[in-house]
Amino acid sequence: MNCDPELAALLSQPWSEGACRGYVISAMERSGFRPADIERVMRELHEVFGFITLEEAQALYERSPY
Secondary structure (H helix, E strand, C coil): CCCHHHHHHHHHCCHHHHHHHHHHHHHHHHHCHHHHHHHHHHHHHHHHHHHCCCCHHHHHHHHCCC
């Protein structure tokens, strides 16, 4: 899969669960999600960090329509 230079630069940065959470929170707030919905997603995100490897998450992202 070819990815654009901006995405490649982001992917080369050190991994941080906290930064990932911050990106998700920011995107949800900017999209108008309610705080209760953001809290629910943050709880689920905490769970998936424990069950899905970085490689699996990357593959999921590459296959997703989003």
